[in-house]
Amino acid sequence: MAKYFTPSEVSCHNTLDDLWVSFLGEVCDLTPLMKQFKGDVLLMPIAECAGKDISHWFDPETKDIRTHIDPVTGCRKYYTPRGRFVHVPPSCPRTDWANDFGYPWWKDPQYVVGLLTAKTRWIRIINTLTKQEKRLEVCSEETLQEILQRYLRCNSNASTYTWKHDGVPLDMGKTLSQNGLVDDDEDLHRLRMDPELYTPGILLYYNYHLPYDP
Structure with a gap:
């Protein structure tokens, strides 16, 4: 499955x-391009x-430069108000421009590292054992298992916990919305309520393993 990234990431x-950009929903690592044309x-x-x-550089229908x-x-001609860039042909014919590079970088799949989330969500993850709380920005397309991978940086033992919301164990193979954690940011904004005050919480319950007694 494709990995999703937040704009902050x-x-x-x-x-x-270490140069990344996003456009038309994709995230590209252009670091190799920067080294090649240093x-x-x-x-x-x-x-x-x-x-x-x-994304404003591109025509969403042709996936090419505007x-x-x-x-x-x-x-x-290509519309490049910030100035001509790598793989864009010169305005006039020239003999010193090499056009044997294959795909231009914006059409070359080797630079794609993942997808840009259509919307981020904030959640609170509360460890019921240690009482620690972590506010985490995640991608709305991610499953709970993928969110767990993000949370491992805060708790390396997160996979040993049962994840619950409103007392119900969550399906780690489904997204937040599929687990009933509805994204109501639009309603909160419409009602002029601060979304940060209504961030959904996920409770982590440690799975105790009792010693085996034959």
């Missing part, structure tokens, strides 16, 4: 040595958008 990769001025527009969503009619030549 993408934004952490914002340097030339020092090239055509990297500048990409570097300026490190860690950001650049185009426009050049007012001077009358020809259709």
